Amino acid sequence: MGILSAIVFVPLAGALAVLVVPEKKRNVIQAISVMASLVSLALSVWLLARFDVSVAGVQFAEKTGWIPLFNVHYFLGVDGLSILLVALTTLLSFLAVVASLHIELRIREYFFWFLLLETGMLGVFLSLDFFLFYVFWEVMLVPMYFLVGIWGGPKKEYAAIKFFLYTLFGSVFILLGMLGLYFASDPHTFDMIELAGQASRFAFGFQIAAFLAFYLGFAIKIPAFPFHTWLPLAHVEAPTAVSVLLAGVLLKMGVYGLLRISYPILPQATRWFLFPLLIIAVINIVYGAFCAMAQKDMKRMVAYSSINHMGYCLLGMVAVAGSNAAAGLSGAVFQMVTHGLITGSLFLLVGVIYDRAHTRNIDDFGGLGSRLPVFTALMTVQAMASLGLPGLAGFISEFLCFLGAFGTAAYRVFVVVAVIGIVVTAAFLLKLIKDVFLGKFNEKWAGLTDMNARELIAVVPLVILTVYLGLQPHVALRMMEATVSQIAMIFKAG
Amino acid sequence: MNLLWITPEIFLSAAALLLFAGNIRRRRIAVGFTMMALVMAGILVLKFIYENGSVLETAAVDGMSAFFKLLLLAGMSLSLGLANDSAEMKEISWGTFCGVWLLSTVGLMMLAASLDLILVVVSLELIGISSFILTGFLKREKRSMEAAIKIFLVGALSSALFIYGISLVYGALGSTSLAALAGFSFQGPDRLCLVGGLLFVIAGLGFKLAVVPFHMWVPDTFEGAPTPVTAYLSVAPKIAALALLVRALPFHGAAGLSPLLAVLAVASMTLGNLAALRQTSVKRLLAYSSIAQMGYILLGFVAAGTLGLSSVLVYSAAYLFMNLGAFACLIAVSNESGSDRLESFDGLARRSFPLALLATVFLLSLTGIPPMLGFVAKFSVFAAAISERWFLLSVIGVLNSVVSLYYYFRIVHSMFFSEPSSSVPIRWSWGLSGCLVVSALITVLAGLWPAGLLAWVQQVVP
Numbered sequence: 001m002g003i004l005s006a007i008v009f010v011p012l013a014g015a016l017a018v019l020v021v022p023e024k025k026r027n028v029i030q031a032i033s034v035m036a037s038l039v040s041l042a043l044s045v046w047l048l049a050r051f052d053v054s055v056a057g058v059q060f061a062e063k064t065g066w067i068p069l070f071n072v073h074y075f076l077g078v079d080g081l082s083i084l085l086v087a088l089t090t091l092l093s094f095l096a097v098v099a100s101l102h103i104e105l106r107i108r109e110y111f112f113w114f115l116l117l118e119t120g121m122l123g124v125f126l127s128l129d130f131f132l133f134y135v136f137w138e139v140m141l142v143p144m145y146f147l148v149g150i151w152g153g154p155k156k157e158y159a160a161i162k163f164f165l166y167t168l169f170g171s172v173f174i175l176l177g178m179l180g181l182y183f184a185s186d187p188h189t190f191d192m193i194e195l196a197g198q199a200s201r202f203a204f205g206f207q208i209a210a211f212l213a214f215y216l217g218f219a220i221k222i223p224a225f226p227f228h229t230w231l232p233l234a235h236v237e238a239p240t241a242v243s244v245l246l247a248g249v250l251l252k253m254g255v256y257g258l259l260r261i262s263y264p265i266l267p268q269a270t271r272w273f274l275f276p277l278l279i280i281a282v283i284n285i286v287y288g289a290f291c292a293m294a295q296k297d298m299k300r301m302v303a304y305s306s307i308n309h310m311g312y313c314l315l316g317m318v319a320v321a322g323s324n325a326a327a328g329l330s331g332a333v334f335q336m337v338t339h340g341l342i343t344g345s346l347f348l349l350v351g352v353i354y355d356r357a358h359t360r361n362i363d364d365f366g367g368l369g370s371r372l373p374v375f376t377a378l379m380t381v382q383a384m385a386s387l388g389l390p391g392l393a394g395f396i397s398e399f400l401c402f403l404g405a406f407g408t409a410a411y412r413v414f415v416v417v418a419v420i421g422i423v424v425t426a427a428f429l430l431k432l433i434k435d436v437f438l439g440k441f442n443e444k445w446a447g448l449t450d451m452n453a454r455e456l457i458a459v460v461p462l463v464i465l466t467v468y469l470g471l472q473p474h475v476a477l478r479m480m481e482a483t484v485s486q487i488a489m490i491f492k493a494g
Numbered sequence: 495m496n497l498l499w500i501t502p503e504i505f506l507s508a509a510a511l512l513l514f515a516g517n518i519r520r521r522r523i524a525v526g527f528t529m530m531a532l533v534m535a536g537i538l539v540l541k542f543i544y545e546n547g548s549v550l551e552t553a554a555v556d557g558m559s560a561f562f563k564l565l566l567l568a569g570m571s572l573s574l575g576l577a578n579d580s581a582e583m584k585e586i587s588w589g590t591f592c593g594v595w596l597l598s599t600v601g602l603m604m605l606a607a608s609l610d611l612i613l614v615v616v617s618l619e620l621i622g623i624s625s626f627i628l629t630g631f632l633k634r635e636k637r638s639m640e641a642a643i644k645i646f647l648v649g650a651l652s653s654a655l656f657i658y659g660i661s662l663v664y665g666a667l668g669s670t671s672l673a674a675l676a677g678f679s680f681q682g683p684d685r686l687c688l689v690g691g692l693l694f695v696i697a698g699l700g701f702k703l704a705v706v707p708f709h710m711w712v713p714d715t716f717e718g719a720p721t722p723v724t725a726y727l728s729v730a731p732k733i734a735a736l737a738l739l740v741r742a743l744p745f746h747g748a749a750g751l752s753p754l755l756a757v758l759a760v761a762s763m764t765l766g767n768l769a770a771l772r773q774t775s776v777k778r779l780l781a782y783s784s785i786a787q788m789g790y791i792l793l794g795f796v797a798a799g800t801l802g803l804s805s806v807l808v809y810s811a812a813y814l815f816m817n818l819g820a821f822a823c824l825i826a827v828s829n830e831s832g833s834d835r836l837e838s839f840d841g842l843a844r845r846s847f848p849l850a851l852l853a854t855v856f857l858l859s860l861t862g863i864p865p866m867l868g869f870v871a872k873f874s875v876f877a878a879a880i881s882e883r884w885f886l887l888s889v890i891g892v893l894n895s896v897v898s899l900y901y902y903f904r905i906v907h908s909m910f911f912s913e914p915s916s917s918v919p920i921r922w923s924w925g926l927s928g929c930l931v932v933s934a935l936i937t938v939l940a941g942l943w944p945a946g947l948l949a950w951v952q953q954v955v956p
Binding site: 065066067068069070106108109134135138139141142145146149150156157160161164165168169172173175176179180182183 | 847876881885888889899907
């Protein structure tokens with residue numbers, strides 16, 4: 001078994017192990033879960049260290065036959081597009097497990113579904129066979145349904161089934177599109193690399209149809225306007241640790257799918273759809289920001305800010321045919337990572353205050369800064385990163401996205417409109433800080449305590465990485481450079 | 495000619511006669527004997543699995559008939575396990591029950607191997623009459639009687655249609671063999687007579703498959719019959735009828751039957767799913783779900799070709815195990831609560847987590863979520879449809895899958911999200927757990943490693 005299989009299936013082994021432990025042995029269940037996610041994290045750190053940044057193609061590939069009749073392979077591999085997302089997933093999963101250690105309700109089931117979810121997410125980023133990709137893509141939905149539906153907020157059951165139905169609706173079209181590609185390719189294959197090699201075979205009309213089918217599935221995950229309505233509900237109802245993964249990892253899958261599948265395999269259709277994508281990106285940025293501004297609930301605010309932030313990814317991606325293609329694409333990939341770090345930590349921090357105060361309403365707080373200094377400091381740094389303060393990671397990725405899109409003359413007007421989004425984001429995040437941490441202290445919260453060790457372990461690594469990547473972005477950017485320029489080349493040549 | 499080839503059927507018939515003659519009332523003896531007979535028949539079928547011929551040009555003995563016979567025998571033994579452990583079936587004459595069970599198995603196996611329409615009629619009657627007896631086996635229960643009357647009347651009607659159909663086919667072809675039907679060109683002067691006959695044949699089989707618009711009898715019959723018999727009704731006769739269609743329909747493209755089958759498929763999927771959304775009895779819910787499932791299978795016939803027909807075989811196998819598994823969960827729950835309402839599943843995850851998890855596996859498989867076998871089945875069906883460019887039909891099909899998630903997951907919802915309605919732990923017994931474990935293992939393992947099943951199916955499809 002290769003390193004990639006190990007990364008994917010160690011959490012699954014942990015999930016199965018948890019299942020046979022009696023519910024009463026809390027410590028054993030927690031230890032297994034922490035270990036499983038920690039091993040996966042350690043392996044992915046090892047992978048980062050061994051990753052060869054000069055190679056554009058796939059590394060650490062594992063390929064064996066699986067279903068010969070349909071030419072399906074068990075094909076895992078990692079390249080510049082996925083390496084950072086894999087590391088992000090294992091890191092956030094581990095931290096989310098740590099952040100979940102205080103859960104008491106049905107913990108055996110909780111960690112079972114949680115680790116299963118981790119396997120699904122890692123599988124999506126690592127599979128290079130479309131069939132395998134789809135299997136992982138769907139496998140992920142099931143644990144998410146249970147995690148939201150059992151451990152969520154007041155409207156958890158509705159949120160759970162809405163999430164499941166919504167995403168299943170999108171993914172069945174991916175299934176049809178993938179079958180269409182299979183029968184259009186010759187020899188028939190589900191291998192993404194081979195399919196990209198055959199891209200010139202696919203007729204333009206077919207490409208458009210396939211692109212639309214995939215887009216429906218991916219746009220729901222991103223979520224791109226107008227398919228975003230499931231997101232605020234699911235985010236708000238999900239338990240903290242699950243919100244972290246939902247925002248930090250699951251949302252990336254839509255963008256990742258576009259970059260991994262739609263762009264290389266359907267380049268002609270992609271070129272045709274760049275302009276509509278730009279419009280959707282601008283709507284996501286501006287509309288998401290305004291929606292976030294209108295929220296009183298901190299969690300909802302962060303959820304809407306995700307719609308805004310995923311808009312930046314789309315903005316960077318539409319740069320692909322312009323003169324700053326590489327910058328835009330790197331920005332999009334890097335934005336996925338930084339959004340994972342920043343928004344993941346923001347959800348954890350909102351969870352910290354909610355666990356104590358049992359409310360997330362901004363108006364209920366005030367002047368917390370003097371009572372909870374550590375919490376305030378961490379929250380402020382991450383909010384600043386989220387609004388794109390230079391020196392923190394969010395700035396670099398957003399800047400690259402804008403720079404990329406600016407490279408196409410026709411897009412400049414829209415890029416300028418998108419800047420409104422940045423301003424509004426800054427406004428609502430600063431207002432959040434003002435209303436919660438500054439001003440008059442509400443005596444009702446006199447009993448609040450600052451963050452405990454478990455919470456600090458979950459949040460601090462993310463804050464450190466946010467600062468580090470803000471100061472040393474090239475550490476991350478050079479990992480994706482070769483792969484990103486390869487994608488940009490497809491569009492230069494055509 | 496080799497009469498040895500039908501030893502499995504002869505053996506089962508003899509065993510049935512022994513059961514009748516012995517007039518056994520003890521459950522253990524009757525069920526144990528029957529189980530052994532079914533296993534022996536399976537071994538005999540395996541013995542002839544590589545043969546390729548026929549008995550008197552009437553009953554095929556080839557790879558495909560072996561595939562379906564093994565599937566049917568597996569289904570009959572698993573659902574017999576359910577009957578053994580069902581609380582409904584306490585005071586019945588087990589010898590008679592098991593005898594009829596075996597006779598119906600013989601009918602199913604012959605239908606799956608038929609090469610001649612006359613044998614088809616005989617086996618359909620055998621299946622119909624034994625289904626009627628099994629459905630009405632709870633003599634003191636009104637609902638069981640009502641269901642039996644319904645299935646009897648519908649069975650008689652469908653036989654009448656079927657026999658009228660084959661009389662027309664005979665008039666056009668001068669033969670009742672399926673081979674003659676396959677070789678016939680649809681340009682001749684008797685075209686109208688033949689097509690008309692085929693339509694009646696399809697209507698007759700439509701009742702057996704319970705596809706819309708021949709489905710009205712299903713919900714009431716399924717609800718009234720003893721649950722293990724419902725489990726049997728929901729899989730075995732349908733799979734045998736599918737086997738017949740796989741043999742009879744390869745020619746249909748020429749007859750232009752694909753559009754007709756496409757309409758039946760869409761109607762079954764859509765109406766079945768929409769009706770299932772509103773059910774509060776899990777038994778009725780599964781009845782409507784079985785109507786919808788047949789709609790997906792019909793897509794394989796619409797696409798036809800090797801890919802289409804093999805997808806029918808794959809789907810049959812998947813459907814058999816996942817549906818029996820779902821019924822096993824229902825029986826385990828209603829044995830304790832005495833009801834098949836959705837509420838009796840409330841909080842099952844906390845009363846028996848393993849059972850709730852198994853039920854989730856079967857429901858995921860029925861929805862078509864990987865890595866369950868049901869996904870492989872849906873995947874093959876849609877692959878066949880896409881390869882023959884039935885795009886709109888595929889879109890309708892996948893959207894129906896999404897709808898079905900809602901009602902299948904209402905059960906999951908009540909198992910995992912609701913508070914338990916009772917704290918009595920679920921009792922596990924041999925027949926029930928056997929059926930659950932075997933179905934779950936096949937549903938999961940064949941879903942993860944479908945290569946073997948697909949290769950087998952590929953080999954036996956004409």
